[in-house]
Amino acid sequence: MSQELDSIDARILDLIQHDASLSVAEIAERVGLSSSPCWRRIKRMEEAGFIKGRVTLIDNHALGLNFEVIASVKLALPSKENLEAFEALVQLWPEVVECMTVTGAVDYSMHIVTTDMHAYDNFLRDKLLGSKLVSDVQSRIVIRVAKKTTALPLGLVRQSAKSSD
Structure with a gap:
């Protein structure tokens, strides 16, 4: 599956996994595409199952879930x-x-x-x-959380795609 992603796809995924609120225009600008091709790439990755959904991360401590x-x-x-x-x-x-x-x-x-x-x-x-x-x-x-992320290590995907060529 990793062969289906190129470096632009990986950059798009990295951007939206860190901030799903970015508009297609903002993503496109950051990866060097116009909006339409960027939107098509995102749709293709959604249909292929690379993007499962988009959520808002909520601070549990701010809500008293301590x-x-x-x-x-x-x-x-x-x-x-x-x-x-x-x-x-x-x-x-x-x-x-x-x-x-x-x-x-x-x-x-x-x-x-x-x-x-x-x-x-x-x-x-x-x-x-x-x-x-x-x-x-x-x-x-849990006493303290030293690291908490939902971001996947996409650099590993790009490395494995390059090494399989």
Whole structure:
């Protein structure tokens, strides 16, 4: 797939992943194109699935969502049915902002955001442990975030595209 992107496409992606509010005209100017060809490139990348959507990033602390936890979750019985049932439940829990199946001693790693420790305790008791699918949860409270980005390392994509030529 990376061969379908040229350096201008990669620059467009880099611009919009850092600021999705840029207009097509602003993006076009920054990458050295006129608006129409730039818009066509963006549409092509959307249709190809390179661009999944555009969102507004919100500061959780400004909203009073100051308590973040990284939870390692082990299912009681990690069968296909239980994995699917747990993943369906996770979709219903707004406190879970990210959930990943992982390798190792646990089945999932979850990033949970809530207001305080008491709200997390309620989430843990009522939702996670209340599901009866979970046998163990190891909670790690986030003290400080040293880096947080949604930007992908597009320089690696360009490097791999060049090396495959």
